[in-house]
Amino acid sequence: MAAAGVFVLSNDQPFPGLRPFGPLDRPFFFGRDAQISALYRLLNLSRFVAVIGNSGSGKSSLVRAGLLPLLAEETDQSGSPLWPWVGMRPAGMPLQALTRALLRLSEKLSTTDDPAIAATRAELIAYHLRASSYGVAKAVGEMDQTEGKSIVLLVDQFEEIFRFASAGAASGLAPEGEARQRDEAAHFVQLLLEASRSPTTRIHIILTMRSDFIGDCARFQGLPEAVSAAQFLVPSLTRDQRSEVITRPVAAAGATIEASLVEQLLNDSGDEQNQLPVLQHCLLRLWERTRAPHSDESAPDTQPSVGHIALVDYEQVHGMAGALSQHADEILSKELPGMEPLVARVFRALSELDRDGRATRRVLSFRQLEAETAIDGDTLRGILDRFRADDCSFLTPSPAETATLEPETRIDVGHEALLRHWERVSGVQGATGERGDARPIGWLREEYRDGQRYRALLAIASDDDTKHALLSSDQVDRYWNWWNESPRPAAWAKRHGGGHERVEQFLEDSRTAAERLKQKQKEEEKSRRRGRLATIAAIGMGTLLVFMGVGAVVISQQKEQARQNAMVALLQSLGKAARSVRDSLNRGDISVTGAKDVIAWSEAIMNEVPDGKQEVDSVKSDILSVNSDISVVIGDYYEAFNQANSANKLAMRLVNFYPQRNDWQLLSYNSLFRLADARLSIKINPENISLSLADYRAAQTVAEKLVAATPEQGDRLFELAFIHNKIGETLQYQKDIKGALAQFRTALEIAKKSAAVDTRNITWQAYVPSTVIKMANALTYESPPDMDGAIATYSEAISMQEDLLKQAPNNNVVQSNLANGHRAKGDVLVTRWSQRRDPHDLDDAMKEFSAAISMLEELSEEDRENATWLTNLGPSYSHLGSAYEKAKDFPSALAQFQKELTVRQKLAKKDPTNERWQKNLENARRKVDQLTKQVASQPQPSPQP
Numbered sequence: 014m015a016a017a018g019v020f021v022l023s024n025d026q027p028f029p030g031l032r033p034f035g036p037l038d039r040p041f042f043f044g045r046d047a048q049i050s051a052l053y054r055l056l057n058l059s060r061f062v063a064v065i066g067n068s069g070s071g072k073s074s075l076v077r078a079g080l081l082p083l084l085a086e087e088t089d090q091s092g093s094p095l096w097p098w099v100g101m102r103p104a105g106m107p108l109q110a111l112t113r114a115l116l117r118l119s120e121k122l123s124t125t126d127d128p129a130i131a132a133t134r135a136e137l138i139a140y141h142l143r144a145s146s147y148g149v150a151k152a153v154g155e156m157d158q159t160e161g162k163s164i165v166l167l168v169d170q171f172e173e174i175f176r177f178a179s180a181g182a183a184s185g186l187a188p189e190g191e192a193r194q195r196d197e198a199a200h201f202v203q204l205l206l207e208a209s210r211s212p213t214t215r216i217h218i219i220l221t222m223r224s225d226f227i228g229d230c231a232r233f234q235g236l237p238e239a240v241s242a243a244q245f246l247v248p249s250l251t252r253d254q255r256s257e258v259i260t261r262p263v264a265a266a267g268a269t270i271e272a273s274l275v276e277q278l279l280n281d282s283g284d285e286q287n288q289l290p291v292l293q294h295c296l297l298r299l300w301e302r303t304r305a306p307h308s309d310e311s312a313p314d315t316q317p318s319v320g321h322i323a324l325v326d327y328e329q330v331h332g333m334a335g336a337l338s339q340h341a342d343e344i345l346s347k348e349l350p351g352m353e354p355l356v357a358r359v360f361r362a363l364s365e366l367d368r369d370g371r372a373t374r375r376v377l378s379f380r381q382l383e384a385e386t387a388i389d390g391d392t393l394r395g396i397l398d399r400f401r402a403d404d405c406s407f408l409t410p411s412p413a414e415t416a417t418l419e420p421e422t423r424i425d426v427g428h429e430a431l432l433r434h435w436e437r438v439s440g441v442q443g444a445t446g447e448r449g450d451a452r453p454i455g456w457l458r459e460e461y462r463d464g465q466r467y468r469a470l471l472a473i474a475s476d477d478d479t480k481h482a483l484l485s486s487d488q489v490d491r492y493w494n495w496w497n498e499s500p501r502p503a504a505w506a507k508r509h510g511g512g513h514e515r516v517e518q519f520l521e522d523s524r525t526a527a528e529r530l531k532q533k534q535k536e537e538e539k540s541r542r543r544g545r546l547a548t549i550a551a552i553g554m555g556t557l558l559v560f561m562g563v564g565a566v567v568i569s570q571q572k573e574q575a576r577q578n579a580m581v582a583l584l585q586s587l588g589k590a591a592r593s594v595r596d597s598l599n600r601g602d603i604s605v606t607g608a609k610d611v612i613a614w615s616e617a618i619m620n621e622v623p624d625g626k627q628e629v630d631s632v633k634s635d636i637l638s639v640n641s642d643i644s645v646v647i648g649d650y651y652e653a654f655n656q657a658n659s660a661n662k663l664a665m666r667l668v669n670f671y672p673q674r675n676d677w678q679l680l681s682y683n684s685l686f687r688l689a690d691a692r693l694s695i696k697i698n699p700e701n702i703s704l705s706l707a708d709y710r711a712a713q714t715v716a717e718k719l720v721a722a723t724p725e726q727g728d729r730l731f732e733l734a735f736i737h738n739k740i741g742e743t744l745q746y747q748k749d750i751k752g753a754l755a756q757f758r759t760a761l762e763i764a765k766k767s768a769a770v771d772t773r774n775i776t777w778q779a780y781v782p783s784t785v786i787k788m789a790n791a792l793t794y795e796s797p798p799d800m801d802g803a804i805a806t807y808s809e810a811i812s813m814q815e816d817l818l819k820q821a822p823n824n825n826v827v828q829s830n831l832a833n834g835h836r837a838k839g840d841v842l843v844t845r846w847s848q849r850r851d852p853h854d855l856d857d858a859m860k861e862f863s864a865a866i867s868m869l870e871e872l873s874e875e876d877r878e879n880a881t882w883l884t885n886l887g888p889s890y891s892h893l894g895s896a897y898e899k900a901k902d903f904p905s906a907l908a909q910f911q912k913e914l915t916v917r918q919k920l921a922k923k924d925p926t927n928e929r930w931q932k933n934l935e936n937a938r939r940k941v942d943q944l945t946k947q948v949a950s951q952p953q954p955s956p957q958p
Contacts (some may be wrong), residue, residue: 020403020413025304027262031290031337031428032295033071034078036085042078044254045071049079052245056080056217059953061209063171063222067245068429070292072221073169075247080219084165097121098165103173104376104423106203112139114166115152122158146203149213164216168205172226173199176373202233209239228915250289254408255279258289258297268303268320274327281333288333290430294405295327295336301404302326316755337434340405343435346401355563357437358386358499360398361460363408363424364432366922372432372439372457380420384504394418407431429864432457464509466495471512474519489520489527496520611651612640627667634663634680641687645694648929654691660684675722678715682732685712686739697746706743712736727770731777734763738787749793757788775821779830782817785810786834800845828868829885835865836889843896855900863892887916887933891940898944907944914941942952 021027022041034042052075055062066072077100084096089786099121101114115138120131137155142148153164207215224246230236251260259278263270277297282288299322304777311672331339345356362385365375377385383393397418401408406427415422432438440455446462452461470492496517506513619633637660644653667677689705689712716733723729741756761784767777789806792799814831820826839861846854869886917934 020411022262024266026300027266027296027298028293028297028405030294030404031404032409032411032429033428036073036077037079038078039082039260042074042263044250044257045075045079047073048248049083052076052080053083055243055245056219060216061218061239062220062245063240063241064219064245064247065224065240066221066225067225068223069288070224070247070249071289072223072247076167076169076219076221081167083163095162096165097162098167100167100169100171103168103177103201104374104425105173105177107174107177108139108142108197111149111201111204112142114563115142115149118153118164118166119156122156122162133649142204143200146200146207147211149208150214152215153208153216154211154214159214164214165219166208166216167219167221169221170220171220172229173228173376174201175226175232199233199554202236206235206239210336225914225918228911231912237606252279254601255292257283258292259932261671262296263300266320268300268322270322271324274299274322274324277324277327278333290428291333291337291434292575294340294430295333297404297585298330298336298340299326302330314895323533329396332584337431338436341431341435341437343408344399344405344407349396352392352396354499355386355388355392356396356400357456357459358388359400360394360426360438361456362386362505363426364457364460366461372429374429374432376423376425378420379422379424381504382424384502385508387502387505388501397424401427425769463495467501467506467516470508470516470519474515475512489523493520493524499503501599533813543664594782612643615640624663629669630663630667630678631680634660634667634684637663638680638683641691645691650691650694654688654695657684657687657691659689675719678719682712682715682719682736684708686736689739689743693743693746702743702746706740709736709740711741713740725770727774727777730763730767730770731780734760734767734780734784737763740782741787741791745791745794748794750791753791753794758793760784761788765943774816775827777822778817778826779814779827780819782810782813782834783830784836787811789841790837793844797889798844800841800848803841804845807841810834811838825872828872829882832865832868832872832889833885835861835868836885836892839865839896843892843899846899855896859893859896859900862889862896865889866893883916883920887913887920887937890916891937894940894944903944903948907941907948910937910940911939 020026022038023036027041029038036864052062052064064072064076070407081098081100084098087094088096097118099114099118101110102794103110112135116131116135119134119138121135123130136150141152141155145151149166151372153159155237156943175198177196205218206219209218220240222240227240230240256275256279259275260270276594278292282292303320303322303326330336345353349356358380362377362382363375365373379390379393379397383390386393388396394417397408397523399409403411403413409425409427418424419890426432437453438456440458441452444450444452444454446454447457470714501513501517503513506516568642615636619636624630624633637656641653641656641903643658644650644656652878661681664677664680664684667674671677685708689708692701692705692708713736716736719729720726721731737760741753741760744750744753744756764780764784765778770773771777786808789803789810792803792806811831811834814827814834818824818827818831839858842854842858845851846858866886866889869882869889872882873886890913891910894906894913897903897906914934914937917930917937920930
């Protein structure tokens with residue numbers, strides 16, 4: 014045991030398992046000598062060093078067990094540089110963590126142990142850190158014995174600061190609380206940057222950060238430049254180095270390992286960095302097996318001697334692939350029998366899919382964990398103590414560091430490798446969770462799914478128009494069972510958006526209403542039976558038959574009419590809810606799964622009401638059109654087509670019955686263009702183009718009738734302009750560019766009339782330059798393409814949008830349209846450059862892309878959860894990256910593709926069930942990987958001091 018309270022490797026246990034190596038583990042840390050030397054040289058050149066690598070690449074171990082012991086050796090040697098150091102993690106309280114770290118540094122350098130002085134020192138450090146961005150330098154400058162020393166501040170797992178900055182909304186904080194967290198994160202970063210620049214005190218900042226978070230650095234002013242200036246990218250270990258990792262700790266502990274096992278371990282671990290913690294855990298399992306008598310029946314009669322690790326041991330621990338999962342399962346089944354539901358709640362609380370779809374740790378205090386899981390304290394301590402034991406290190410802190418867990422003790426997962434490799438957490442590979450796929454999806458995705466379901470319920474419960482009518486009896490039963498299958502305390506609900514009491518009351522009210530309905534139906538049936546018996550006693554059978562025939566019809570008609578009236582009212586509320594869900598889906602507030610739930614609910618309710626009545630058919634047609642929109646957003650184009658087709662059939666039935674009803678004509682218009690849109694989304698081929706064009710022209714005829722009926726109504730003019738644009742775009746598919754341009758010009762004149770109806774209606778105003786952009790697009794399809802005319806037309810549209818933005822500076826739609834205009838113009842400039850090779854075209858294209866990015870970044874910053882801005886921002890980064898690539902500026906291109914990857918990760922995390930977003934993410938990763946290799950093959954400049 015080390016005095017610092019961390020279990021130290023020794024001859025009894027030379028492998029750390031999942032936990033990183035620490036400074037006192039240096040005698041058992043091998044395979045990194047060259048990397049330690051390189052990192053030391055970089056530290057001498059720069060005062061801000063970022064150690065970057067994949068999860069599991071050994072970043073923390075390299076610094077803690079490699080660099081820091083080397084600095085300690087120098088400090089202890091007379092005449093050598095002095096390197097006092099202190100380490101920290103941002104976790105969920107970055108400024109508090111930094112305060113505690115500097116207090117420990119002060120105590121190291123202090124010449125007194127007076128508690129009163131220590132308390133004053135802590136207050137002074139906290140004051141300096143909050144007072145200004147120079148707080149670290151000021152606090153260190155006032156410490157004892159700093160002269161001539163190079164202070165090293167290690168900020169391990171720096172990516173936690175990004176999660177902290179974004180965690181406010183997810184944890185249910187009020188807007189001001191979210192803002193405070195973002196401000197604290199920004200202030201923390203500035204403190205580190207200014208510390209590394211201090212002219213009076215030599216402070217070195219070392220960060221360790223996962224490489225998939227590097228794009229997030231752009232969220233903080235000055236951080237990307239600092240990280241880029243002195244970055245140490247942790248390289249993969251060679252086969253010989255990995256052999257040292259395996260064999261030398263065994264030899265240092267006085268034991269031996271079978272050569273064939275070493276080869277097997279090398280082959281199975283490969284050269285992927287993220288396999289290192291898995292390898293260390295496997296080695297720990299092998300070591301523990303040789304230290305204890307074999308108890309399993311499958312073991313050979315001749316046991317390996319203690320201190321010798323053989324291939325047969327590797328087979329018994331299930332090899333590299335299964336050692337970690339088998340070990341965790343063994344603890345669960347043998348040492349915590351019957352407690353799997355409780356353990357599941359613990360690991361679901363301590364892990365999450367972050368905003369970019371990455372499995373990450375979620376640090377909680379013991380008090381928070383107890384509240385979220387609803388597990389009593391003693392039972393929870395028992396579970397945590399077993400999983401944080403030194404033989405597994407699945408959780409932290411270790412028993413050596415914290416013997417007894419206190420309410421404020423922070424609990425963390427030992428390494429993300431556990432989240433990736435324990436099947437109970439990660440699920441079976443390929444499992445979808447869809448109906449018909451019985452494979453477990455894992456605790457992590459179950460928690461994500463439950464959170465989505467809860468937020469959908471919260472949205473419904475918060476809407477006064479729908480909360481009393483949306484759930485049918487079957488859905489009430491399903492959701493009531495889900496709510497009660499596991500504790501859902503208020504602390505758990507806060508994690509997923511709060512509103513616990515509203516959701517609980519909503520479910521309770523829905524269940525009560527459903528039970529009352531069932532009871533009422535039973536009583537009505539009993540009443541009918543009693544009436545029949547009384548009638549039989551009073552009159553003859555012949556008269557009874559006549560009475561029953563007439564009376565049943567009357568009762569049935571009364572009941573059916575009441576039921577129809579209720580269902581129409583319900584359908585109308587459902588239509589409003591569907592629109593709300595569609596808008597929420599566009600903003601990214603609800604997932605594909607949640608949207609599918611709403612579609613399923615609406616279809617179930619619509620199926621309970623037969624078609625044929627006009628008021629029913631009109632509402633159903635409207636809902637089906639909205640559902641078609643939802644299906645398009647989630648990429649289910651076949652379902653969108655079917656929904657639009659059903660909406661159209663209902664609308665046409667109404668129009669044929671009473672063609673003078675303008676509202677029913679509008680239903681026809683809405684279903685026709687959606688039907689054509691969905692068909693083209695499924696496949697663009699000559700047949701679909703022809704059919705869709707016919708539907709668009711039919712919608713045009715309807716729109717013209719509506720305009721003729723109300724010529725001064727702006728929205729009718731808007732709809733007519735819209736359908737002309739649709740026809741123009743379809744004619745482009747047929748390569749009828751002349752016809753397309755004619756349609757766009759007609760649309761433009763109508764859009765101008767719509768805009769003139771109400772100059773305050775920004776949507777109508779914005780449609781004018783949007784139509785001009787369509788005209789510019791068409792010019793690029795001419796034969797030969799009119800690139801000059803297209804660029805001039807784009808410039809005209811951009812100028813109109815800029816004028817409109819001055820009138821409505823806070824209008825997000827206008828800003829988004831302007832950004833898309835800049836990007837479209839940039840694309841054409843790139844195309845013209847490829848034909849003429851005029852460098853000015855490429856430079857101008859980059860300016861256009863940069864302008865688009867600037868606007869979309871501003872929108873994304875204002876609303877971080879809005880999927881619309883992200884889906885526009887990702888391609889903008891990609892287009893700028895491609896332009897840099899054409900200019901042979903590969904580092905700049907890589908930077909843009911990394912930003913695109915970050916956006917794609919955010920979208921993929923938002924909704925893991927969205928196949929389109931997942932595919933975009935894979936494509937972005939492929940681009941980054943390819944360009945990273947290209948950049949790495951080029952000579953890099955040496956970092957400057």
